[in-house]
Every structure is written in structure tokens, then in C-alpha cells.
Amino acid sequence: MDSVRLRSLMAGAFAACVSVSAFSVSAQAADAGKSKGFLVSWFHVAQYFDTQGRDCPKGINPGPEEYYKRELAAIGKTKAEIDDYLKNFLDLSKMSDTAPVVQMRGRVNGQPTDVYAHPDSVPDPHIFTVEGPYSFGFNLDGKEDTGNFIEPDTGEKGIDNQLYRVTNCINEIRPHSPTEYAPLPTSYWSVVQEVMPAMLIEISGIDDEQNDDNVTVAIYRAQERAQSDSNGGMLGGMSFHVDPNPRWHNIMRGKIVNGVVTTAPQNLNIATDPFVMPEHKFTQARLKLNIAENGNMKGRLGAYHNWYAYYWMYGVGTWGVEATNNIDLPGLYYALKKHADADPDPKTGENTSISLAYQIDAVPAFIIHDDQSTAGLAR
Amino acid sequence: MTLSFRKSLLTAAALAGIFCIGAPVQAVRAEAEAEVVSATNPTVLRRLTQLQYKNIIADIFGADIKIGGRFEPDMRENGLLELGAGRASIPAAGLAQYANMARSVSAQVLDEKHRASFVACTPANVKASDDACARQFLADAGQLLYRRPLQDGELGDLVAGAKLSADTLKDFYAGLEVPLATMLQSPEFLFRWEVRAPNGGNKDAWQIDAYSKASRLSFFLWNSAPDTKLLTAAKNGDLDTPKGVAREVERMLGSPRLEAGVRAFFYDMFGLDSLTSLTKDTTLYPKYSFKIAADAEEQTLRTIVDVVLTQNGDYRDIFTTRKTFLTRQLGTVYGVPIVGAAAGGTPDGWQPYEFPEGDSRAGILIQPGFLALHSHPGRTSPTLRGKALRESVLCQRVPDPPGNVNFNVVQDTTDPNYKTVRQRLQAHATEAMCTGCHKITDPIGLAMENYDTIGSYRAKENGAPIDTSGTIDGVAFSDAAGLAKAIHDHPATASCLVNRVYSYAVGRTPTAGERDWLKQEAGKAFAASGYKIVPLLRKITLHEAFFRVAPPEGVPTKAAALSPEAGR
Known part of the structure; x- marks a missing residue:
């Protein structure tokens, strides 16, 4: 038996293909239940575009x-x-x-x-922040506070997404139309994709694709970079080997209800580009994922994250970011500090984390594990 | 004036005839096409193919010598580039490209990094000419590039050129660059010259001369120029005796370089050169890229080499083998994982892959290198696939469509009345003028309809199930794997290969007498060997007609087994 085993397959048709032995590499069928593998093609802040312009009544922050x-x-x-x-x-x-x-x-x-x-x-310049009622995201704390948003698609109240509140009145971070992502996040994600190993999501143990109360959802870092297709999108159907470093193995318990995959809150470590943010350390993170008929996946992550890391994600670019991306960096710093809403420092009482939501887009991929790195994985 | 510019001027001067080592290319071509009246004139000139040019440079100067530039497109004739090479010329614009490549190669060979590997002697003064050292280098390199020893006059001109350049540039090695570049753009290098010679005084049995024999053997079996041993065998007269030829053939068949020769033949036979410029509608098929096309070519060649050389198997198994090789990119087309161990953490290399028993992915016809190559940019074409199979695998001629055919029904893939291409072709074939040809192409092409225009699997077209059943020459099949088996067992499959190999070897279509020999002797021996490729190569290279050419015009012959077109 070769040391390589397959744990994630794209679909049933693929499962049939890989359950046989290749002539130099043995592979075995996935564990009980079907598995689906995905290459993440977009992972950055989920910014709601308010078509009625209610989000920033004081206007967009100047340049x-x-x-x-x-x-x-x-x-x-x-x-x-x-x-x-x-x-x-x-x-x-x-x-x-x-x-x-x-x-x-x-x-x-x-x-x-x-x-x-x-x-x-320098003094706080008091940059404009979102005052509108809507935002993508999750009710992370289970409460419906006055400062919370309403989820525009579902009407769910109590949405915690203070990062959106802080950043969405900054011209380069807010989307410019309902169908496109914001310019600066797009640029940052492009950098991550081009230079860093790919980000993978695996859903395994699927017995029923519509309703299953016990599935496993994992986020991994790959050993290989993603590649573009001829239209500039991510090339789907590629094979990726999981980085054996357990630091980049995020294993979550989940369930499927009416075809929607959700996970229970837990902490996640996701590596990105040191230029952007070396490592996302999400706390109380949860996923909500929808798999489309064409096999692609869309979903969101909701979590808390140290707010200073977000200041420094932009602050590291110093005057270059200020001058070219319309971000008043001290203003961003003060706004993040002001709107942080979780994990108070025991000594100062100031919140150290901020709620947020990330948009996730993904295309099908093969995810290949090494036996040793997956030993002990709860299935 | 910069050094490089001065070198360029010197090289240009060489081209203009100051170092008169050969006629300009166009003149050479004109000469070849004119009446051949001298027994020592070449019977034919074949322009080096791109692969041959690259192989020669790599073999003589090393694989790290970079070759940049645009080659003149190779020409295909009677199904083979090798036959087209005998009619290919180099126009003025193309010559400029070859000149650029020549200067680039020459500069790399003689730069500080490489010169010690190729210039065996040390000049007395690196800032001046050294005729003795220059002569030694140019004689050695010239013999390998021209595939024969340089004549005294040729070598003298080159040494004089090196002297002029070195003294002008005050650099011995820069001086050598000029005559080396001159040789690399000479027709003596860019064209394969086959010179006829009487065979032991027998006026009925003219052959090519010994050095031409060395080239014919080498380009056939290695797709490159003869090595020093082969040139020595030519010089010693060994190639003028059956025993000497047999010894060299065995050495060449046992060499690792045989793979390059086998790859070149099948690259030619299956038209894989067209993959280089193959485009697809990437709006519909975003996975397709030139990388996919390049990998598809390599996949087909690796599959063939694995069967016919590595496994020393039955040639016909290339159409049924379930073993192939995949990259991560090709894995996206196939929809299968590439699970091989990562090389250095990035598994971008080739991985062996075996499809399960019963999978319709069997053989090279069900690979993107065939499926994508013989499809339209945005849709499949059973007709093109069937035609290609008939012509390239079975050596059967399928007529081109008449000019006034209405293709509207076939091209409209959105017509709800004809969801599958089978239905569209059936509607199209109701036109009487189309029926005849489509009967011989479409049933076999339709067997491959489970694979779209880039070679990915599909069970349905426009929501309708795909019927892949059909017959070929009376043999029924239900899918692509069944078709592959039928091709494997088709009598024309083996006979086509034998004819193609022979044509490729001698650079022309077989004469009537040769066709009879191919059928009665070579074909039967091929079958008796278990359809193995190496015995076939041996059989052909050792056949007495392998080196035979027609006598010069004006020389009376008995013209026994050789028709007049032989050797032209």
C-alpha cells in the first residue's frame, strides 16, 4: 500500500475513477460517506453593496x-x-x-x-463608518444588540460584522457594484493566490447531500499553488496535496440542512501571504456553504479576529497604501479600536477582537492526503 | 561600433559570400528542383525539421544551449512531415530567423561558460587569431554539423573567416563565433543532402553515398545527426557493406537515443505538430490552454513509447492500453486525481496512471492529443475524428468535402430538434453528396462522442444521452473502448504502420515494388515478431533498398524493381 491515500473526491464519478489502483500509486476509496474537495478561488471580506445607498449616509471617506x-x-x-x-x-x-x-x-x-x-x-480623525442596517455575516454571540446588522438575504437579525462597519465607507475596500468584489480586497487576494499555496476545503462523511447531521468540514493549506484557467478564473479539477503541517489543518464538525452545510464554532488558523497578513487566527469561526449544481461552492465564514492585525494588514503598506488606496491609516486604527466587539483585555477592558465575515468562493478539486498527517483524524 | 554589432556585420558578410562555403539556400533549392544530371549531385534535399534542428544542437553542444526564434513551418505531404521536408524551402524572411538562431547558438557555444567544453585546444593568444586552433575546432564542429568531413576549401574559408574576425575583434573566441554561425545557417547544415553513388559499379543499383547513409540511418533512428562513430563507419567504408551496416544498426537500436527517433516518427505519423497551434473556445472550455495542448502531445508520445519501447510490446496495443501518463493539468481534463508523490513538494511532473478494466479510456485515440486535435474549437466533430483515424492510423484516404456543402444543420448545436451530433449528422447526411464519405467517417467518430472537444468525459449532449455504438468495416462496437479494440485488430492498422515507417525512413512514398516487399516480407515479419517496433526498424534499415536511389538521368537502367520516381 502506497503511503498516499485519497480522502477527498470531487463527485461520485470521480470516486469511481480513483478507487482503482494506478500503476505506480495505490489509492483507496474515501472513508464511509462521500467526500467533496474544493479549491478556494476567493477568500476575503464579505462586503455588502447597498443598492439604496443607506450604508454610508455621511459619504465615502475622502482621499x-x-x-x-x-x-x-x-x-x-x-x-x-x-x-x-x-x-x-x-x-x-x-x-x-x-x-x-x-x-x-x-x-x-x-x-x-x-x-x-x-x-x-495623531488625533483620531473619525473616519466615516457604516450606519446602514444591513450586512452579510453571522450572529456570532447569539444576541440581537442595537449595533447589530440585518442579513440582507435572510432577514436574520443580530448580525455581528464590525469589520464591515469600519471599512465599507472606504472607497477602495467597498464594492463598486453588486456583482463585483471591492478593488483592494481583490488586489490582496490576487497576491495571495499568486504567491501562496492554495487554500482547500474538504467536506467528508456525506451520507445525504441534502440532510446529514454529521459531516466533517476541513480547511487545509495545499503544497501547490492554484493555477488560473484560460478565462482568468481558478482552474478547477486540479489535484492538491495537503500540507502535512498540522498547524494548517482545521477540522470542523458540521451538518447539512436542505443542502446547506454549516459548522459549529471553533478557532481556525489559515495562512495567507505575509504581505497581506501572515496568518488569519479566527476565533469562534463558523461556515455556511452552498454547493451549486455545477459543482462550485459559495459560502461565508463568520468569526472574530484580532483587530490590530487588520490595521497592520493595511498599515504595513504605510504611505503607499494611504496615497494609492484612499485609506487614512490612523483613522482606520481608531475606528477598528472603537468598534472592536469581543475578547476584552483583562487589564484594560478594551476589546481586542472584531467581528467579521468572509466571502468564500470555491471550485471542485481533488484533495490528496498523506497517511501520516491524517492519522488520528476523527472521522 | 559595439562588439556584437561588428560580429553581426561579419556574419552578414559571411552570408553574402565572402566566406564562400555554399550556395544561398534559395539557389540550393532551385538547383535541387532543376534537372539532376550529375551523379554526384544530391538526389534530394530535406530541410531539417524543428525537432531535428533542436536535437542536433543539443547532441553536439548540449541541452543547455537555448534556441530562440521562429522556425519555418514544417510541411506535411502524403501524411508525413518527413516527406514534406523534401519539398520545403527557406524564404528570405525565414532565412533571417535561421541567421538569428545561428548567431545566438554560436555566441552561447563560445561564451566563457561553454567554450572549454567545445574548443579542445588553447589559443596562443586569446586576443588574436590562431589558425591551428581554429582549424581544429571548426573541423570537429563542421563534421558534426555538415554530417561529413569538411572539404579543404570549405575549412580553409572558415579558418580565414575566423582569422579575419578574431584579428578585427581582438578576441579569438569571438572570431570563432562568425564561422560557426556561418555553418549554422549554411544550407549544408539546414538541409540534409543525400548524394548518390554507384553501388560497386553496378549501373542498375545506385545508392546514396556513405555519409548520406550515415545521415539516413541517424535521422531515421535517432532523429538527429550522425555521431562520431557513425561518421567514422562511413569514412571507413563500413556502411558500404551489409555487415558493417548491421553492426551500426544494432548499436543504434540499442542506444537510448532510439527513443528520440521513435517519438519523432509517431509525432509525425499522428500529426501531433498541429497541437502547437490548436485553439479552443475558452469561453466554453476555460480549462483548455497551450499547456494542456503541450501536455496532450507529450502524453500521447509517452504512452506510445511505454508500449513499443519500454514494454517492448505489440504496436497495436497503443490503441487499447489502459496505462498512460498524466500531469495535474491533464488531470483536470480527465477529471481524475493525480496522487503521485510530490517531487520537491510540487507534483508538476508526469505520473503514470492506469484506467480500470472496462473504462472507455483506452489507448491514444481516446486521449486529448487525438480527441482535441480533431475537433472544432467549440464542438466535437465525429467526421474529423473519423477521417483522422482512417487516414493516420489505417492509411485510408478520405476525400475532402465538396465546396458547396451546407453545414448549417451540423453546426447548430442549439437546435432542439437535433440535440446530439449523431442526430445532426444524420440530418446532414440526407444530402446525397454527403452520404458516401460520412458513412466511412462518422460511425467511428461517433464512438468518441463521450469526449468533448478538449477530451473531457460527458455522458450527455444537450441533456440527451449519447449513443456511441457503431461499426467499422463490419466489426461492431458499443463505445470508444470497443472501437479501440476493433482498431487494434484491424488488418490495416499494422500494414499502415509498416508503410508509414518505410516512407518515413526513405523520405518518399514506396514504389510499387517496394509496396510488394512491404506487404509480403516486412508486414509478415512484423506480425511474426508480435508487432514489435524494434524488429520492424531493423528489417527496414537492413533491407537492400533502404539506401537505394534511382540512377542519374541519362544513365540507362534495367529498372527492375525500382520505379522512376524512386529517389526523387
Whole structure:
């Protein structure tokens, strides 16, 4: 028996194919119940597009040409100097000459300070945040608080998604139409896909695809990167080997009700690109997944996450992110801190985590396990 | 003036005839097409195929020498590129491409990284010419590139060119680049010259000369130029004796380089060159890419090599074997997992794969290298698939459709009255002028309808179940695997291969006398061997007609077994 065994197959037709021995590699059929494997083709914040424009009644946050005026004036620059700075700063070819001025605009004890490393070294600019009633997501705490949203598709109340509240009035993070994802998340996800191993989801132990009270849902990191098809989408049907590092094995208990797969809350570790965020550490995470007739899957993840990590996901880009993506970084910092809604610090009482929802799109894939790495897996 | 520009000028000067080592390509082609009146003139010139060019450079200078540029497209004639090579020329624009490649190869061979491997001598002064060292290098390289020893005049001109360049550029190795590039764009290199010679004074039995024999053997069995041993055998006269030829043939059949020769033959026979430019409607088939096409070509060749060489099996088994090789990309077309161990953590390599007993995925005809190649960009074509099978596998000629055929019914895949292509073809075939040909192509093509235009499995078309049953020449089958078995057992399958191999070997279609020999002797011996490829190659290379050519015009002959077209 070869050390490689198959645990996840795309569909019944595929199961028939792989349950035989290849002539140099032995494979065995999946464990009891059917398994389905998926390659995640989109994994980033789920941003609701309010077609009636109720989300940001105060407007969209302005770009750098506005907030840099404020910031530079705050550190004593004259109007002529500010105009000169802005003229040069927004010319990308001269950005590096003027960037130190905005980078060191923080003040601690009167001394210039790196505002990105110390975002509280400037006053809170109070960026606009979402005030509308709707958001994708989950009722993570089981309560229907006044600050919660309503799920636009189901009408469910008590939706916890404060990350959406903080970010969706920022032009580059909000979607520009109901059918497309927001520009900056799209860019970040593209980076992750191009440079990092693929993200896999496996649903196994399926006895009944419509109603099954006991399935296993796993999120893995692959050893290989995903590849694009000829239309720029993710190439479905590829085979991926699971990274044997157990750190990237997230195994969840789940169920299927009327064809919808849900999982019970638990913590998840998902590796991404160090440029974006080295590792997502979701707490009380849960999934809701729908498998379409064509075999593709769409769904969402709801969870809490350390809010400072989200500040730094953008803050690491410093003035480049500020200038090109319309993100007032100290403003983002203060908003995240203000709207964080979970895991209070025992000493300060301040919340350290923020609720969020992620959109998941996936295409069918083969997921191949190594025996050793899957030993002891509860089935 | 930069060094590279000066080298370019020197090379251009060489091309213009300052180093007069051969006639320009166009003139050579004109000469070949003119009346051949001299017994020492070539019987035919064959332009190197892309694969041959690449193999030669890799064999002589190493696989790490990069070849960039656009080759002149190979020509197919009577089902084979090898036959078309005898009619291929190089137009002026193409010559510029070969010149660019020549300069690039020459520069790499003589750069600091590689020169020590190829220039055995050390120049007295690297900043000046050294005739003795240049002569040694150019003689060695020239013999391998021209597939014969250089004549004194040729070598003298090249050495003089090296001297002029080296002294001008003040660089011995840069000086060598010019004559090497000159050779690499010479018709003596780019075309295979086969020179006729009397066979022991027998005016009825003309052959190609010894060095031409070496090339014919080498390009046939290795798809590359002769090695030093083979050239030595030519020089020593060994190739003018049956015993000497047999010794060299055995050596070549036992060489790992035989695989390159076998791959080249089947690449040619099954028209896999067309995969390079094969396009699909990626809106409908986003999985398809040029990577898939390249993998499909390689998959078919690996499958064939596994059967006929690695397993030393029955040639006909290439149509029924359940064993093949897949990449992760091909796995997406097949819808199967590629479970092989990751090489370095990234399993992008080839994995052996065996389909289960009873699976309709059997043999090379049910691979994307055939299914996708003989389909339209957005839909399958049982007619194209059937025609290709008849022509390339069974050597049967299927006429082209007349020009005034109405294809509307066949092309409309959305007509609810004709959900499957079988129904559409039946409607189309009600036109009398179409019926005859479709009868011989469509039943076998319809057997492959479970596989879409890129070769992925489908059970239904437009929601309607697909009927894959049919007959071929009186043999019934129910699906693609049944068709594959019928092809395996079809008498034309083996005889077609024998004829194709012979045509490929001698670069022309067999004469009437040769066809009789192929049927009565080679074909029977092939069957007796268990349809194994290596004995067939041996049989053909050792046949007395393998090196035979027609006498020069004006020389009277008895013309016994050889028709006038032989050797042209």
C-alpha cells in the first residue's frame, strides 16, 4: 500500500475513477460517506453593496488630497508648503522625496514619530463608518444588540460584522457594484493566490447531500499553488496535496440542512501571504456553504479576529497604501479600536477582537492526503 | 561600433559570400528542383525539421544551449512531415530567423561558460587569431554539423573567416563565433543532402553515398545527426557493406537515443505538430490552454513509447492500453486525481496512471492529443475524428468535402430538434453528396462522442444521452473502448504502420515494388515478431533498398524493381 491515500473526491464519478489502483500509486476509496474537495478561488471580506445607498449616509471617506492637508497643517506646514507637498506627493515619481514628511507626522512628546508604527501619535480623525442596517455575516454571540446588522438575504437579525462597519465607507475596500468584489480586497487576494499555496476545503462523511447531521468540514493549506484557467478564473479539477503541517489543518464538525452545510464554532488558523497578513487566527469561526449544481461552492465564514492585525494588514503598506488606496491609516486604527466587539483585555477592558465575515468562493478539486498527517483524524 | 554589432556585420558578410562555403539556400533549392544530371549531385534535399534542428544542437553542444526564434513551418505531404521536408524551402524572411538562431547558438557555444567544453585546444593568444586552433575546432564542429568531413576549401574559408574576425575583434573566441554561425545557417547544415553513388559499379543499383547513409540511418533512428562513430563507419567504408551496416544498426537500436527517433516518427505519423497551434473556445472550455495542448502531445508520445519501447510490446496495443501518463493539468481534463508523490513538494511532473478494466479510456485515440486535435474549437466533430483515424492510423484516404456543402444543420448545436451530433449528422447526411464519405467517417467518430472537444468525459449532449455504438468495416462496437479494440485488430492498422515507417525512413512514398516487399516480407515479419517496433526498424534499415536511389538521368537502367520516381 502506497503511503498516499485519497480522502477527498470531487463527485461520485470521480470516486469511481480513483478507487482503482494506478500503476505506480495505490489509492483507496474515501472513508464511509462521500467526500467533496474544493479549491478556494476567493477568500476575503464579505462586503455588502447597498443598492439604496443607506450604508454610508455621511459619504465615502475622502482621499489623501484631503487628509494630507489636514495632517500636514496639524504639524505646522504652511498652505504653500502643503500645496507643494501634495503636488509632489501625489506624483508617484516624486513620492519617495516627500513620503518621510507624512510618515513622520506623528508626535510623541513633541518629537516626530512614525505614524504607521504609532497610529495613536495623531488625533483620531473619525473616519466615516457604516450606519446602514444591513450586512452579510453571522450572529456570532447569539444576541440581537442595537449595533447589530440585518442579513440582507435572510432577514436574520443580530448580525455581528464590525469589520464591515469600519471599512465599507472606504472607497477602495467597498464594492463598486453588486456583482463585483471591492478593488483592494481583490488586489490582496490576487497576491495571495499568486504567491501562496492554495487554500482547500474538504467536506467528508456525506451520507445525504441534502440532510446529514454529521459531516466533517476541513480547511487545509495545499503544497501547490492554484493555477488560473484560460478565462482568468481558478482552474478547477486540479489535484492538491495537503500540507502535512498540522498547524494548517482545521477540522470542523458540521451538518447539512436542505443542502446547506454549516459548522459549529471553533478557532481556525489559515495562512495567507505575509504581505497581506501572515496568518488569519479566527476565533469562534463558523461556515455556511452552498454547493451549486455545477459543482462550485459559495459560502461565508463568520468569526472574530484580532483587530490590530487588520490595521497592520493595511498599515504595513504605510504611505503607499494611504496615497494609492484612499485609506487614512490612523483613522482606520481608531475606528477598528472603537468598534472592536469581543475578547476584552483583562487589564484594560478594551476589546481586542472584531467581528467579521468572509466571502468564500470555491471550485471542485481533488484533495490528496498523506497517511501520516491524517492519522488520528476523527472521522 | 559595439562588439556584437561588428560580429553581426561579419556574419552578414559571411552570408553574402565572402566566406564562400555554399550556395544561398534559395539557389540550393532551385538547383535541387532543376534537372539532376550529375551523379554526384544530391538526389534530394530535406530541410531539417524543428525537432531535428533542436536535437542536433543539443547532441553536439548540449541541452543547455537555448534556441530562440521562429522556425519555418514544417510541411506535411502524403501524411508525413518527413516527406514534406523534401519539398520545403527557406524564404528570405525565414532565412533571417535561421541567421538569428545561428548567431545566438554560436555566441552561447563560445561564451566563457561553454567554450572549454567545445574548443579542445588553447589559443596562443586569446586576443588574436590562431589558425591551428581554429582549424581544429571548426573541423570537429563542421563534421558534426555538415554530417561529413569538411572539404579543404570549405575549412580553409572558415579558418580565414575566423582569422579575419578574431584579428578585427581582438578576441579569438569571438572570431570563432562568425564561422560557426556561418555553418549554422549554411544550407549544408539546414538541409540534409543525400548524394548518390554507384553501388560497386553496378549501373542498375545506385545508392546514396556513405555519409548520406550515415545521415539516413541517424535521422531515421535517432532523429538527429550522425555521431562520431557513425561518421567514422562511413569514412571507413563500413556502411558500404551489409555487415558493417548491421553492426551500426544494432548499436543504434540499442542506444537510448532510439527513443528520440521513435517519438519523432509517431509525432509525425499522428500529426501531433498541429497541437502547437490548436485553439479552443475558452469561453466554453476555460480549462483548455497551450499547456494542456503541450501536455496532450507529450502524453500521447509517452504512452506510445511505454508500449513499443519500454514494454517492448505489440504496436497495436497503443490503441487499447489502459496505462498512460498524466500531469495535474491533464488531470483536470480527465477529471481524475493525480496522487503521485510530490517531487520537491510540487507534483508538476508526469505520473503514470492506469484506467480500470472496462473504462472507455483506452489507448491514444481516446486521449486529448487525438480527441482535441480533431475537433472544432467549440464542438466535437465525429467526421474529423473519423477521417483522422482512417487516414493516420489505417492509411485510408478520405476525400475532402465538396465546396458547396451546407453545414448549417451540423453546426447548430442549439437546435432542439437535433440535440446530439449523431442526430445532426444524420440530418446532414440526407444530402446525397454527403452520404458516401460520412458513412466511412462518422460511425467511428461517433464512438468518441463521450469526449468533448478538449477530451473531457460527458455522458450527455444537450441533456440527451449519447449513443456511441457503431461499426467499422463490419466489426461492431458499443463505445470508444470497443472501437479501440476493433482498431487494434484491424488488418490495416499494422500494414499502415509498416508503410508509414518505410516512407518515413526513405523520405518518399514506396514504389510499387517496394509496396510488394512491404506487404509480403516486412508486414509478415512484423506480425511474426508480435508487432514489435524494434524488429520492424531493423528489417527496414537492413533491407537492400533502404539506401537505394534511382540512377542519374541519362544513365540507362534495367529498372527492375525500382520505379522512376524512386529517389526523387
